[in-house]
Amino acid sequence: MTNPADRITTLAQELGARLAAQGLTVVTAESCTAGGVAYAITQIAGSSAWFHQGMVVYSNEAKQRMLGVPADCLREYGAVSEPVARAMALGALGQSGAQLAVAVSGIAGPSGGSALKPVGTVCFAWAAHGAPPLPTDVITATRHFPGDRAAVRTASIVAALEGLLALAGGASAAR
Numbered sequence: 001m002t003n004p005a006d007r008i009t010t011l012a013q014e015l016g017a018r019l020a021a022q023g024l025t026v027v028t029a030e031s032c033t034a035g036g037v038a039y040a041i042t043q044i045a046g047s048s049a050w051f052h053q054g055m056v057v058y059s060n061e062a063k064q065r066m067l068g069v070p071a072d073c074l075r076e077y078g079a080v081s082e083p084v085a086r087a088m089a090l091g092a093l094g095q096s097g098a099q100l101a102v103a104v105s106g107i108a109g110p111s112g113g114s115a116l117k118p119v120g121t122v123c124f125a126w127a128a129h130g131a132p133p134l135p136t137d138v139i140t141a142t143r144h145f146p147g148d149r150a151a152v153r154t155a156s157i158v159a160a161l162e163g164l165l166a167l168a169g170g171a172s173a174a175r
Contacts, residue, residue, distance in 0.1 A: 004154045004155075004158065007158055008040045008157055008158060008161065009044075011158065011161035011162060012040045012041050012044050012047075014165055015161055015164050015165050015168065016041070016046065016047055018165065018169065019168060020046070020050050022169075024050065024098075024100055025050050025096075025097065025098040025100070026052060026099075026100040026102070026164060027052045027053050027054065027092045027093065027098035027100070027102075028055065028092070028101070028103075028104075028160075029054075029055050029057060029067055029091065029092035029101065029102070029103040029104070030054065030055070030056050030057070030103070030104050031063070031104060031105040031106065032104060032105060032108045032153060032156060033106075033153050033156050033157055034056055034058065034153075035056045036153055036156070036157045037102060037104065037161065038051070038053075040157055041161075052096045052097060052098035053096050053098070055067065055092060057088065060074050063084070063087075063088060063091075066095070067087065067088050067091030067092060067094075068087070068094065068095075069084055073087055079105055080105050080106055080122070081123055082140040082141070084123070085103045085104070085124055085140055086103070086127075086140050088103035088125060089101040089102065089103035089125035089126065089127040089138060090125075090127055090138065093127055093128075099128060100126070100127070100167055101127045101128070102124065102125070102160045102163060102164050104122060104123075104124055104160050105122070106121055106122030107119050107120065107121050107122070108120075108122075108152040108156075109148065109149050109152060110148065118144070119152070120144050120146060121142065121143075121144055122142070122143050122144075122145060122156045123141070123142050124140065124141045124142075124159060125138055125139065126138070126139045126163040126167045141159075143155075
């Protein structure tokens with residue numbers, strides 16, 4: 001089994017190479033990962049050429065203020081939902097000059113889960129401006145990761161990077 005830290009580094013390197021080759025930049029909007037995706041990306045030398053910015057939006061108020069997530073969306077679906085992750089990703093694109101965005105919102109635990117959204121539930125959204133070679137739509141997914149808080153956050157970072165690679169034309173796909 002591959003060490004998760006090595007997997008994260010490899011994914012971030014692949015993402016950097018792909019984005020640099022295409023002249024694209026990425027923005028992150030993170031809740032449960034608390035900047036972990038941005039940290040992984042900026043561990044790669046030269047990332048300033050393809051990393052635009054990262055936003056940690058832990059509270060609902062921050063999601064609304066910094067990313068424009070509608071209050072009614074948060075009320076109807078909850079912060080851990082694909083509609084909110086979608087709004088976060090689109091808000092991050094709108095607040096930055098980046099062409100790609102990833103948003104992550106989840107329940108890392110050990111508390112905070114419910115029967116409908118147990119600990120380990122994480123919602124993602126990957127978005128891109130529609131200029132070629134990028135698609136115009138937003139991709140969302142909900143994943144359920146086992147383990148403790150650190151394991152859930154680590155798995156979320158891996159999934160976020162895999163999704164960005166897929167959006168940028170990579171072989172890894174969000175599952």
